[in-house]
Amino acid sequence: MISKKTKYGLKALIHVARLGYQERVHIAAIAEKESIPRKFLESIMLELRKAGYLASRKGKGGGYYLLKKPDKISISEIYRLLEGPIAPVPCVSLNFYEKCEDCDDEAKCTIHLLMVQVRDRILSIYNNTFISDLIN
Amino acid sequence: MISKKTKYGLKALIHVARLGYQERVHIAAIAEKESIPRKFLESIMLELRKAGYLASRKGKGGGYYLLKKPDKISISEIYRLLEGPIAPVPCVSLNFYEKCEDCDDEAKCTIHLLMVQVRDRILSIYNNTFISDLIN
DNA sequence: CATAATCCTATAAAATCTATGGGATTAAAA
DNA sequence: TTTTAATCCCATAGATTTTATAGGATTATG
Numbered sequence: 108m109i110s111k112k113t114k115y116g117l118k119a120l121i122h123v124a125r126l127g128y129q130e131r132v133h134i135a136a137i138a139e140k141e142s143i144p145r146k147f148l149e150s151i152m153l154e155l156r157k158a159g160y161l162a163s164r165k166g167k168g169g170g171y172y173l174l175k176k177p178d179k180i181s182i183s184e185i186y187r188l189l190e191g192p193i194a195p196v197p198c199v200s201l202n203f204y205e206k207c208e209d210c211d212d213e214a215k216c217t218i219h220l221l222m223v224q225v226r227d228r229i230l231s232i233y234n235n236t237f238i239s240d241l242i243n
Numbered sequence: 244m245i246s247k248k249t250k251y252g253l254k255a256l257i258h259v260a261r262l263g264y265q266e267r268v269h270i271a272a273i274a275e276k277e278s279i280p281r282k283f284l285e286s287i288m289l290e291l292r293k294a295g296y297l298a299s300r301k302g303k304g305g306g307y308y309l310l311k312k313p314d315k316i317s318i319s320e321i322y323r324l325l326e327g328p329i330a331p332v333p334c335v336s337l338n339f340y341e342k343c344e345d346c347d348d349e350a351k352c353t354i355h356l357l358m359v360q361v362r363d364r365i366l367s368i369y370n371n372t373f374i375s376d377l378i379n
Numbered sequence: 380c381a382t383a384a385t386c387c388t389a390t391a392a393a394a395t396c397t398a399t400g401g402g403a404t405t406a407a408a409a
Numbered sequence: 410t411t412t413t414a415a416t417c418c419c420a421t422a423g424a425t426t427t428t429a430t431a432g433g434a435t436t437a438t439g
Contacts, residue, residue: 108327108328108330108331108333109331109332112352114332115345117353118345118353118354119351119352122353123355132264136331141345142344142345161379171324178297182357184295191244192244194244194315195244195245196245196250197244198244209251209254209277209278209279210278217253217254217257217258217377217378218250218254218257218377221318221368221372222313224368225365225368228359228364228365228367228368229364229365230359231364232357232364233361236357239355241353241354242353
């Protein structure tokens with residue numbers, strides 16, 4: 108199960124991506140329309156901005172807008188940023204690999220191959236789906 | 244990411260399934276060989292027994308053995324028992340459905356279809372993999 | 380009756396998730 | 410220059426879930 112943070116982040120990003128070129132939107136507006144707690148969304152938006160997906164203007168008339176093109180933002184990237192590993196176990200993670208304490212030899216692990224398969228199936232979707240695919 | 248509980252449970256179940264017909268094994272032995280905390284494993288084994296996958300004998304010479312045939316135990320079942328929903332979000336779960344608070348109309352939700360796809364990919368693996376497939 | 384195993388309930392410790400508060404900063408408009 | 414309205418930033422609180430652990434009850438064997 109993905110966290111609410113990731114779900115909120117994806118929905119907010121899609122929301123911004125639906126706007127016109129460099130059109131701005133307030134956090135408060137997104138929060139209301141997407142039913143996301145305002146302050147929680149604020150921290151998520153900040154993270155998306157710092158990672159280069161969004162840009163913002165402060166002050167009156169300010170707001171957020173999309174910095175990266177929606178067809179260049181894969182779900183994988185956002186998932187990894189907000190959620191962490193896509194893999195079902197750390198020992199098959201491509202970007203967040205960690206050795207299992209309970210496993211001497213991964214090749215002999217009874218569930219290792221299964222986990223690899225699951226990882227690859229999920230990745231094949233998230234790698235090939237972009238924010239642009241979710242706008243409509 | 245799956246919990247350690249689910250990982251431990253799967254590995255323990257496979258461990259028991261590798262034994263001969265109605266051969267018994269102690270929790271302590273599994274715990275040691277699979278590097279699982281003994282008391283934690285105890286509670287997991289109890290859950291697997293209550294769900295009908297394992298049987299046990301108390302007292303001296305006791306232990307656990309497989310009750311259900313390994314080719315009749317899908318990973319889906321065990322996952323749902325120990326972990327809960329397989330779906331990435333509650334609103335696309337087949338067995339643990341819950342409506343999202345932030346979503347009036349699922350048909351209009353921007354990430355709903357994506358989540359359905361992920362669910363189906365994972366399910367297609369877990370539904371079609373059985374404990375018997377993981378013995379070797 | 381001693382021993383060795385599971386059974387059962389409670390609970391504690393740690394980690395993670397889900398926010399919330401409050402003020403600092405910035406920019407535009409009045 | 411002042412007011413207003415937005416993001417920025419840090420701290421932390423509350424809730425939930427995960428990961429165990431403790432300790433005794435129960436049961437079966439020899």
